[in-house]
Amino acid sequence: MNDHLKGVLLTSTGVLAIVPDSILIRLIDAPHLTIVFWRAALTTLTLFVALGIYYRKALPSRLRDMGLTGIAYGILSSAGISCFVLAVQHTTIASATMIVATTPVFAALVSRIFLGERLSLRTLLTIISCLGGIGIITGGGNLGGSGFLGEAFALGTAIALASSLTIARAARHMSMIPAAALGYLFASLATAAFAAPSQMQPADFAYAALLGCFFIPIGVSLLTLGPRYISSAEVSLLLLLEGTLAPLLAWYVLDEVPAMRTFVGGAIIIAAIVISNLAALWKPKGAARHRAP
Numbered sequence: 001m002n003d004h005l006k007g008v009l010l011t012s013t014g015v016l017a018i019v020p021d022s023i024l025i026r027l028i029d030a031p032h033l034t035i036v037f038w039r040a041a042l043t044t045l046t047l048f049v050a051l052g053i054y055y056r057k058a059l060p061s062r063l064r065d066m067g068l069t070g071i072a073y074g075i076l077s078s079a080g081i082s083c084f085v086l087a088v089q090h091t092t093i094a095s096a097t098m099i100v101a102t103t104p105v106f107a108a109l110v111s112r113i114f115l116g117e118r119l120s121l122r123t124l125l126t127i128i129s130c131l132g133g134i135g136i137i138t139g140g141g142n143l144g145g146s147g148f149l150g151e152a153f154a155l156g157t158a159i160a161l162a163s164s165l166t167i168a169r170a171a172r173h174m175s176m177i178p179a180a181a182l183g184y185l186f187a188s189l190a191t192a193a194f195a196a197p198s199q200m201q202p203a204d205f206a207y208a209a210l211l212g213c214f215f216i217p218i219g220v221s222l223l224t225l226g227p228r229y230i231s232s233a234e235v236s237l238l239l240l241l242e243g244t245l246a247p248l249l250a251w252y253v254l255d256e257v258p259a260m261r262t263f264v265g266g267a268i269i270i271a272a273i274v275i276s277n278l279a280a281l282w283k284p285k286g287a288a289r290h291r292a293p
Helices: 003-018 021-027 032-090 093-100 103-114 121-137 145-170 177-190 202-228 232-253 260-281 285-289
Strands: none
Touching (some): 003 202, 003 232, 021 032, 021 093, 021 232, 032 093, 032 145, 032 177, 093 121, 093 145, 103 121, 103 145, 103 232, 121 145, 177 202, 202 232
């Protein structure tokens, strides 16, 4: 198997693993921060057990070697982890996942600010189009209602994850899986005071266990490994799978019909990202070689 196919398979499988995330979050009947805690705590436990088996006695040194880079990545991903749960609880799954799908676009913007990477005209137009799509999804900036709060949390998720991706780009020499485990650890510690076991029924624990012990660890691990083998454009296209499949699954399982503005705004976001990244993939190799970093 060549590296490109390996990257596509790892990334697409990782995306498919996180598609049920928003559905299971919605099925848990507990206070929002309690859900954040149990989802994060179980994922932390699973990831550290897996890392302990893989690295064995070298795990503490791996964590130390990440230094401030790993801590910064963990803090930012922790913010994204928490905001995503709150987004799904306060707005439709379609709205939340469509906004989160713009993460690679915001990553380009954050990379421009902090890494000095040049924004091409194509990327700039994509950012403007995606911001327009987000504006339509949020109702043109209508500040009323729980829905807008959820969409604001979704936007916070995209920005936090984009910032963590920028850190990962700047530290390509190290694996970010231990740092991802730190992110879930930080999220669980920040919400531990709100996690009374009495607020969770057996079915809720079952849903949380499915997330924390299966879907999320698999998704996080594969989405950390896959992008090493394929371009950022291909990663962006594959990440759109969640933005399209999760709303369809919510429609089927929860009978949650997205609002028309979500359809319109989501279509603009998907079209902008697809067109932009197809253009990047079709760019002549010679041009890509001479492109400024």
